[in-house]
Amino acid sequence: xxxxxxxxxxxxxxxxxxxxxxxxxxxxxxxxxxxxxxxxxxxxxxxxxxxxxxxxxxxxxxxxxxxxxxxxxxxxxxxxxxxxxxxxxxxxxxxxxxxxxxxxxxxxxxxxxxxxxxxxxxxxxxxxxxxxxxxxxxxxxxxxxxxxxxxxxxxxxxxxxxxxxxxxxxxxxxxxxxxxxxxxxxxxxxxxxxxxxxxxxxxxx
Amino acid sequence: xxxxxxxxxxxxxxxxxxxxxxxxxxxxxxxxxxxxxxxxxxxxxxxxxxxxxxxxxxxxxxxxxxxxxxxxxxxxxxxxxxxxxxxxxxxxxxxxxxxxxxxxxxxxxxxxxxxxxxxxxxxxxxxxxxxxxxxxxxxxxxxxxxxxxxxxxxxxxxxxxxxxxxxxxxxxxxxxxxxxxxxxxxxxxxxxxxxxxxxxxxxxxxxxxxxxxxxxxxxxxxxxxxxxxxxxxxxxxxxxxxxxxxxxxxxxxxxxxxxxxxxxxxxxxxxxxxxxxxxxxxxxxxxxxxxxxxxxxxxxxxxxxxxxxxxxxxxxxxxxxxxxxxxxxxxxxxxxxxxxxxxxxxxxxxxxxxxxxxxxxxxxxxxxxxxxxxxxxxxxxxxxxxxxxxxxxxxxxxxxxxxxxxxxxxxxxxxxxxxxxxxxxxxxxxxxxxxxxxxxxxxxxxxxxxxxxxxxxxxxxxxxxxxxxxxxxxxxxxxxxxxxxxxxxxxxxxxxxxxxxxxxxxxxxxxxxxxxxxxxxxxxxxxxxxxxxxxxxx
Amino acid sequence: xxxxxxxxxxxxxxxxxxxxxxxxxxxxxxxxxxxxxxxxxxxxxxxxxxxxxxxxxxxxxxxxxxxxxxxxxxxxxxxxxxxxxxxxxxxxxx
Numbered sequence: 001x002x003x004x005x006x007x008x009x010x011x012x013x014x015x016x017x018x019x020x021x022x023x024x025x026x027x028x029x030x031x032x033x034x035x036x037x038x039x040x041x042x043x044x045x046x047x048x049x050x051x052x053x054x055x056x057x058x059x060x061x062x063x064x065x066x067x068x069x070x071x072x073x074x075x076x077x078x079x080x081x082x083x084x085x086x087x088x089x090x091x092x093x094x095x096x097x098x099x100x101x102x103x104x105x106x107x108x109x110x111x112x113x114x115x116x117x118x119x120x121x122x123x124x125x126x127x128x129x130x131x132x133x134x135x136x137x138x139x140x141x142x143x144x145x146x147x148x149x150x151x152x153x154x155x156x157x158x159x160x161x162x163x164x165x166x167x168x169x170x171x172x173x174x175x176x177x178x179x180x181x182x183x184x185x186x187x188x189x190x191x192x193x194x195x196x197x198x199x200x201x202x203x204x205x
Numbered sequence: 206x207x208x209x210x211x212x213x214x215x216x217x218x219x220x221x222x223x224x225x226x227x228x229x230x231x232x233x234x235x236x237x238x239x240x241x242x243x244x245x246x247x248x249x250x251x252x253x254x255x256x257x258x259x260x261x262x263x264x265x266x267x268x269x270x271x272x273x274x275x276x277x278x279x280x281x282x283x284x285x286x287x288x289x290x291x292x293x294x295x296x297x298x299x300x301x302x303x304x305x306x307x308x309x310x311x312x313x314x315x316x317x318x319x320x321x322x323x324x325x326x327x328x329x330x331x332x333x334x335x336x337x338x339x340x341x342x343x344x345x346x347x348x349x350x351x352x353x354x355x356x357x358x359x360x361x362x363x364x365x366x367x368x369x370x371x372x373x374x375x376x377x378x379x380x381x382x383x384x385x386x387x388x389x390x391x392x393x394x395x396x397x398x399x400x401x402x403x404x405x406x407x408x409x410x411x412x413x414x415x416x417x418x419x420x421x422x423x424x425x426x427x428x429x430x431x432x433x434x435x436x437x438x439x440x441x442x443x444x445x446x447x448x449x450x451x452x453x454x455x456x457x458x459x460x461x462x463x464x465x466x467x468x469x470x471x472x473x474x475x476x477x478x479x480x481x482x483x484x485x486x487x488x489x490x491x492x493x494x495x496x497x498x499x500x501x502x503x504x505x506x507x508x509x510x511x512x513x514x515x516x517x518x519x520x521x522x523x524x525x526x527x528x529x530x531x532x533x534x535x536x537x538x539x540x541x542x543x544x545x546x547x548x549x550x551x552x553x554x555x556x557x558x559x560x561x562x563x564x565x566x567x568x569x570x571x572x573x574x575x576x577x578x579x580x581x582x583x584x585x586x587x588x589x590x591x592x593x594x595x596x597x598x599x600x601x602x603x604x605x606x607x608x609x610x611x612x613x614x615x616x617x618x619x620x621x622x623x624x625x626x627x628x629x630x631x632x633x634x635x636x637x638x639x640x641x642x643x644x645x646x647x648x649x650x651x652x653x654x655x656x657x658x659x660x661x662x663x664x665x666x667x668x669x670x671x672x673x674x675x676x677x678x679x680x681x682x683x684x685x686x687x688x689x690x691x692x693x694x695x696x697x698x699x700x701x702x703x704x705x706x707x708x709x710x711x712x713x714x715x716x717x718x719x720x721x722x723x724x725x726x727x728x729x730x731x732x733x734x735x736x737x738x739x740x741x742x743x
Numbered sequence: 744x745x746x747x748x749x750x751x752x753x754x755x756x757x758x759x760x761x762x763x764x765x766x767x768x769x770x771x772x773x774x775x776x777x778x779x780x781x782x783x784x785x786x787x788x789x790x791x792x793x794x795x796x797x798x799x800x801x802x803x804x805x806x807x808x809x810x811x812x813x814x815x816x817x818x819x820x821x822x823x824x825x826x827x828x829x830x831x832x833x834x835x836x837x
Contacts, residue, residue, distance in 0.1 A: 013318070013393055015393060016318045016319075016389050016392075016393040016394075019388075019389050019392060019393065020318065020319065020385055020386075020389045022812060022815065022816075023384075023385045023388055023389065023419055024385060026419055026420060026815070026816075026819045027381050027385075027419055027420070027422070027423045028423070029819065029820075029823070030420055030421075030423040030424055030819075030823065031423035031424075031426060031427050032427075033423070033424065033823050033826075034423065034424040034426075034427040034428060034457055034460075035427055036827075037453075037456075037457065037826070037827060037830055038431070038442060038453060038457070040827065040831075041450065041453055041830070041831075041834055042448070042450075044831075044834055045450070045834070046448065059772065063768070063772060066768050067765060067768065070761060070764045070765060070768070071761065073761075073798065073802050074757050074758070074760065074761040074802070077752065077757050077760075077801075077802045078754055078757050080752075081751055081752050081753070081754060081757070084749065084751045085751065123434070123438040123439055123440045124438055124439030124440070129447075132448075133447060133448025134448060136440075136441055136447045136448050137441070137442070137447070137448045137449065140440035140441060140442060140447075141442075143440075144431070144434060144440065144442075148430075184802075185803055188798055188799075188802045188803045191798060191802075192795055192798055192799070195791050195794045195795050195798065196791050196795070198768075198771075198791075199771055199775070199787040199788065199790075199791050200787075203771060203772065203775040203783075203787055204775075204784075205775050205778065205779070205783035205784065205787075420819065420822060452833070456830055456833070460826060504822075507822060507826070508825060508826070508829060511829070511833070518837075519833045519837070520832065520833050520834070520835070520836035520837040521836065522832050522833075522835075522836040523829075523832040523833035523836065526829065526832050527829075530829075
C-alpha cells in the first residue's frame, strides 16, 4: 500500500496531492460554514425583513449565473476526461470555455452589485443605515458572502489559468493529470457554494 | 536494524551543506527538521516575550493601587500577552516544532508530504507575527480587548484591533496548512509495515490535532474577517445597533477557540505518553484506548464551546447541553491519565529528567482538569465566571499542561535533535524550582477568584493583597527557573554517538537512527515488523 | 499504487449530470414562487442538498474514488451539521 520514493525534493504522489486538495476543500467548506451559521441565525431572528429585502435582488440574474456556473462545472469535468483520453486540444478549449464562463459570471455580478450601489445599497451607506436591522444584516451578508464567493471565483480562475499554461506546455498531460483534477475540484467547490447561496439569497419565501 | 551507528555516519541535518549557505540554508530549507527548529526558536522567542509581559502584569498586581502603569497600559499588556502566548507560542505548540521534527521520523519517512508548503506555513506564521507586532506599535496603540476580541467592544475601541485580528487570521491559515500537511503525511508516507495501529501515540495525538486545526480554524478565520469588515465597512454583523448579535460572535469565536485548547493539549498528551512509556520500560497500557481517546477528545472537544458563555445570555437549554457535553470530554482525558498510571505500574522506571517533567505535567494537569469541572457545571461557573479562578484554571491547563509538556518534550528529544546532553542534575533542580514557582504563582489565583477578585483589572481591593503578593513572588521564582532551564539546555555538551543515538532506551523509530539525524533521516526506508513499543532485546 | 483503475467519466454522463442539475434549479425557482409557507425553505434547501450531492458524487468524482474520501466528506458535513444544531439550541430556546 505504500510506495518507495526516491528523493523527497521532487517527490510526486498524485494521491497525496488529491488528498491535500480535499482537506483544503474541507477548510473552505467550514469557512463558508461559519457564514452560513451567521446567515441562518439572523434569518431566524428577522424572517420578515429578510423576505422583504430579498425582493430587491433579481432572480433572473441569479438564475442565469447559477446556470453559467453549472455549465462551467461540466466543462471543467469534461476537460479532465479529455486530458485522460489524451486529447490535449479539446482539454485546452474546455478550460478556456470554463474561464470564459467564469468571466461572464463576474461581469454579471459586477452589474448586479453596481445596480445595488447605484440605488445606495451598500455596506455603511446612509440609505441602508436608515432601513431596519434585518435589512442591514441581509445586505451585509449578501455583499460579504457573494463578495467572498467572487474572490473564490477569481482564485479558481487563476488556478485554471496556471493549469491551462501547464497543459499547453505539456507539464500536465495524460499521465500526470493531478493539477487539472485538483483545479477542477476547487472549481466544483465554488459551484457547490453557489448552489446554496442562490436559494438563500434570491429565493426566500 | 538497531543503531549500529559507529560504522557509518552521514553528515547530520545540522551540518548538511546544500544549495545555500549561511542563514539562507535555514530560511530556505524545505527539510522538515530545519523547519521544526525554525518554528521552535521563533516560538521560544515569543514565549520569552510573553513571559516578560506576564512578569510586568504580576509586578503591577504586587500591591493594591496603581504601581507601574495606568489601567490602559495594563489592558494592552494582558491583550498582547494573550495574543503572543496563545497564537505565537502554544497554538503552533508542540505540533509545529516537535511534530514537524518527529512525524516523518516516527513513521519512517524522509520528509513530510509537502515540504515546500511546510516552509510556506512557517513564513505565514512569521508574517502573522509581524502583522500583530505592527498592530501593537502603530496606529492608535495596542489592542485592549483581551485576546478574545469580544464584540461589540472590539468594534468600538479606538485601538489598533484590525491589524491584530488580521494577523491572527494569517496565523490561522498557517496552522491550517500545517495540519493539512500532517494529515496527508500520516496517510501517505508511512513506512512499509507501519500500519495505523503501529504508529507511536504521539503521531495519533498529532493526527487528531491536525483535524481540529483543519476543521475549526476556518470558522474563526471567517469570524475575524467579519470583525475586520464590521470595523472597516461598517456592516454590523456583531453590532447590536445594526441588528448584529454579540453572542453570535462568542459562539463563532469559541467554536474555534475551545477546540484550540485541544490543539494545544493533545500533542502535549502525546509527548507525555511517549516519555512515560520510554522511561517505564514497558509497552504502553491500552494502546488503542489512548489512540482512540485522542480522536474522541478531538471530536467531542469540537462540540463544547458554549461552556465559555454560560453567563453571556444563552438559552437555558443551550447551557444544559453544553454543560453535559463538557463533562463528556472528561472521559477520554481521564482514560489517558489512567493509562499513563497503568503503564508505570510495575514498570522499571528510570528517573531521568524528562520523566520528572512528565510527572510535573500530570500533577499540574490534574489540578487544571479538576478545576475545569467547577467551570464546566453551570451553577458553580456562574459564581467564579470572569474571576481569577478562570485565569488560574486556564494557566494550569495551558501553561502547566501544554507549556510544561513542551519543555518535557524538549528535554526528551534534545539529545536526538542536537546530539547533545544537558546537565541532568541542573535540569532536575530547575524543574523543582519551576514547579514550586508555578504553584506559588497560580494556586493563590484559585482562592482569589473564589473570593471574588475579577480578572483583567490592574487594581484590587485591599483584602486580596497578601495572596497577590505571594503570587507575584511566585512569578519571580518561576521566571528564574525558566531561565535556568534554557541556559542549561544551551550549555548542553556533545556526547559520543553511542550515548546520544538512544540515551533513554526508546523504542520508537527515532531512536533507531543517528543523533542528530541525517538529512534523509533513513538511509533506507525501514520495514516495520514490530508492534508499537514492543520491547526487543538489544 | 498509482496504477489503481482510473475511472474516466464519459462526456455523455457529464451532460446528463448537467441537465439534471439545471432541471433541479428550475424546479427550485418554480417551487419557491408558490406559497407553501415554511415548506418553501425546506424544499429549497432539500433541492440544493440534492444538487450538492450530485456535484460531489459525479463532478467531484466521489462515487468512483476510494471510500476514504466519501467517509471524510460525510464526517465533515456531519460535524458541521451538529455544530449548527447545537448553535440553535441557543437561538431556538432563548
